[in-house]
Amino acid sequence: MKTNQFDAIVVGSGISGGWAAKELCEKGLKTLVLERGRDVQHLKDYPTMTSHPWEMPHRNQIPLQDKLENPVVNRCYAYKEDTAHFFVKDSEHPYLQDKPFDWVRGYQVGGKSLIWARQTQRWSKYDFEGPARDGFAVDWPIRYEDIAPWYSYVERFVGISGSYEGLDTLPDGEFLPAWEMNCVEKEIRDRIQKAYADRRFIIGRCAHLTQPKEEHLAQGRGQCMARNQCYRGCPFGGYFSSNSSTLPHAAKTGNLTIRPDSVVHSVIWDEEKGKVTGVRVIDRLTHEAREYFAPVIFLNASALNTNLILLNSQSSRFPQGLGNDEGILGKYIAFHNYRGTLGGAVEGFEDKNHFGRRPTAVMLPNFRNVKKQEMDFLRGYMTFYSANRGGWGGNRDMPFGAAFKEANSKPGPWHIFMMMQGETIPKESNSVSLDPNQKDEWGVPLLRVSVDYDENDEKLLRDFLEQGEEMLSKAGVTGIYKSDNKQAPGLDIHEMGGVRMGRDPKTSLLNGFNQMHLAPNVFVTDGACMTSTGTQNPSITYMALTARAVDYAVKQLQKGEIR
Numbered sequence: 001m002k003t004n005q006f007d008a009i010v011v012g013s014g015i016s017g018g019w020a021a022k023e024l025c026e027k028g029l030k031t032l033v034l035e036r037g038r039d040v041q042h043l044k045d046y047p048t049m050t051s052h053p054w055e056m057p058h059r060n061q062i063p064l065q066d067k068l069e070n071p072v073v074n075r076c077y078a079y080k081e082d083t084a085h086f087f088v089k090d091s092e093h094p095y096l097q098d099k100p101f102d103w104v105r106g107y108q109v110g111g112k113s114l115i116w117a118r119q120t121q122r123w124s125k126y127d128f129e130g131p132a133r134d135g136f137a138v139d140w141p142i143r144y145e146d147i148a149p150w151y152s153y154v155e156r157f158v159g160i161s162g163s164y165e166g167l168d169t170l171p172d173g174e175f176l177p178a179w180e181m182n183c184v185e186k187e188i189r190d191r192i193q194k195a196y197a198d199r200r201f202i203i204g205r206c207a208h209l210t211q212p213k214e215e216h217l218a219q220g221r222g223q224c225m226a227r228n229q230c231y232r233g234c235p236f237g238g239y240f241s242s243n244s245s246t247l248p249h250a251a252k253t254g255n256l257t258i259r260p261d262s263v264v265h266s267v268i269w270d271e272e273k274g275k276v277t278g279v280r281v282i283d284r285l286t287h288e289a290r291e292y293f294a295p296v297i298f299l300n301a302s303a304l305n306t307n308l309i310l311l312n313s314q315s316s317r318f319p320q321g322l323g324n325d326e327g328i329l330g331k332y333i334a335f336h337n338y339r340g341t342l343g344g345a346v347e348g349f350e351d352k353n354h355f356g357r358r359p360t361a362v363m364l365p366n367f368r369n370v371k372k373q374e375m376d377f378l379r380g381y382m383t384f385y386s387a388n389r390g391g392w393g394g395n396r397d398m399p400f401g402a403a404f405k406e407a408n409s410k411p412g413p414w415h416i417f418m419m420m421q422g423e424t425i426p427k428e429s430n431s432v433s434l435d436p437n438q439k440d441e442w443g444v445p446l447l448r449v450s451v452d453y454d455e456n457d458e459k460l461l462r463d464f465l466e467q468g469e470e471m472l473s474k475a476g477v478t479g480i481y482k483s484d485n486k487q488a489p490g491l492d493i494h495e496m497g498g499v500r501m502g503r504d505p506k507t508s509l510l511n512g513f514n515q516m517h518l519a520p521n522v523f524v525t526d527g528a529c530m531t532s533t534g535t536q537n538p539s540i541t542y543m544a545l546t547a548r549a550v551d552y553a554v555k556q557l558q559k560g561e562i563r
Contacts, residue, residue, distance in 0.1 A: 006030050006294040007031065008294050009033075009279055009294040010031060010032070014302060016543065016546045019543050019550075020300055023550035024298075024550055029296075035259070036301075037106075037109065037260060038107075038261060039108070043235060046232055047085065049233050062080060069089070086114050086233075087115065088106060094440070096435055096438070099452045100489075110242045113243070115231045116539060118240065119360060120539060122172075122536070122540065123536055124144060126169065130379065131531060134378055134379070138507045154540065155173045156174045158245070159216050161178050161360075165202050170365040179203055185385070199367055199471075201385075202365075203360065204363045207239055209221060209239075222236040224238030263283075266313040267519075269519070276521055276522050295521055296521050296523070300526045302526055307330045307333075307498040308445075310524075323519050326505070331497075331498065332428060334426040334496050335451065336535075337423070337457050338492045340381075340419065340422075340464040341418065345414065345415055345478050346414040347478060349414055353411055361384040363382060364383040367380065378425050379422075381464050385418040389412055390413065421535055423533050425456055432450070434448070461484060465484070494527070497533075500530060505517035509524070514548075515553070523550075529545065
């Protein structure tokens with residue numbers, strides 16, 4: 001026990017786990033980070049970061065056998081031959097789908113911070129007020145004012161590019177210079193905004209160093225080169241990841257210990273002491289069981305895995321899982337609705353082209369049910385679009401030889417693509433649970449996922465498609481198509497909830513500092529903690545909540561409130 005004793009334990013090394021490790025180590029705590037996957041070190045373990053397609057066995061395509069064996073992960077936009085080593089294969093880590101749910105996972109040091117889409121928008125006051133105002137979920141125990149300084153804190157360290165717009169629906173942050181819209185995107189923006197007084201399109205905000213500051217250079221990171229090969233691991237550190245930023249920063253303190261290949265089985269509740277004392281781990285390679293101990297524990301295993309660990313943390317005191325007296329652990333799972341897409345052609349601008357591979361799109365903050373309930377559905381959606389010129393002269397039946405080269409030297413017509421990111425409403429029936437009979441190879445029960453769309457999601461989708469078509473029409477787009485891709489929940493990779501924050505222990509698991517009501521030395525700051533989803537990409541909120549929770553936890557330790 002003495003050998004395996006630390007001041008703090010962090011479960012998971014992704015976006016939020018890396019931040020927990022950095023903050024705890026900087027505050028002087030000897031911190032153990034447990035990661036169930038293999039070790040991945042910045043630069044050293046990015047095998048394809050500078051590879052050309054012709055240097056790969058399948059020219060960066062996934063072979064048929066892989067597609068047949070791993071249908072879920074193959075549906076992820078970022079899963080290709082050059083990135084496959086950072087994704088979990090379906091066959092290696094099974095789970096049970098009571099309803100179709102595409103669970104995309106990354107088990108390695110750095111987690112999904114190596115393969116995330118890097119879009120970072122703050123929540124507004126309307127997002128934190130929404131559940132209480134509109135009568136769904138439970139009231140958030142915090143408001144925008146509580147988290148705003150922590151948004152600023154993490155934004156400065158991460159490096160967020162963005163433009164200052166003064167929107168109360170999408171608050172400004174601490175920004176590096178923004179990426180620029182191309183000429184067609186600007187024209188589409190101007191035409192739509194002329195037609196709608198309540199809609200403001202802005203360039204996307206993302207965790208890319210457009211102009212690194214001293215604090216980013218001190219991390220060993222450099223400017224983003226707009227290569228759009230981020231999911232391979234960036235040799236420049238141009239985008240934010242745990243591997244290039246928070247974990248090396250934590251290591252510099254001398255307080256960090258990382259143990260990869262450590263599958264966390266459960267959190268240990270000591271019946272005699274009446275508190276959590278540590279975590280139980282199964283070695284991924286040897287299957288040997290170990291236990292590690294600390295007075296404070298942060299769970300950042302990713303939303304569904306954090307739910308799994310807590311559900312599996314059973315004791316005489318908590319037979320249904322840690323802190324689960326009211327039976328709500330694993331319930332009220334939510335996600336983002338990505339089903340709606342539109343597109344069309346934009347005539348003119350044939351004398352112009354775009355260049356580079358900008359890592360973000362143009363975005364429109366939610367304009368539905370923002371300040372009050374206005375529609376026949378709850379909440380709303382963000383809208384994203386981008387414009388580009390297709391290659392090969394727009395001809396997919398390209399011949400070989402001189403004709404191929406001639407056509408390929410000329411860009412095709414301009415096209416626009418538009419998509420939605422819709423808020424879903426947490427509900428009790430959307431849940432995860434432990435299978436009573438089936439276990440994985442480490443003796444951990446398999447997770448059963450029962451998550452689906454509802455009528456509210458369908459109404460919201462229809463509204464987006466109608467409004468999107470109307471906006472594109474007013475912008476002069478021709479040949480407009482609209483589509484419901486009918487993708488299963490999960491492929492958005494924004495799963496949230498199950499261990500939600502709230503004010504009342506009878507309806508929530510965590511308080512306003514992400515601290516478990518009934519196990520006060522356990523904190524949850526990954527997606528599992530979310531009370532509602534908002535319409536924004538969630539990762540910057542996870543980071544801010546984590547930094548805030550660590551600050552609180554350390555102060556509680558110093559006061560002796562946590563032992």
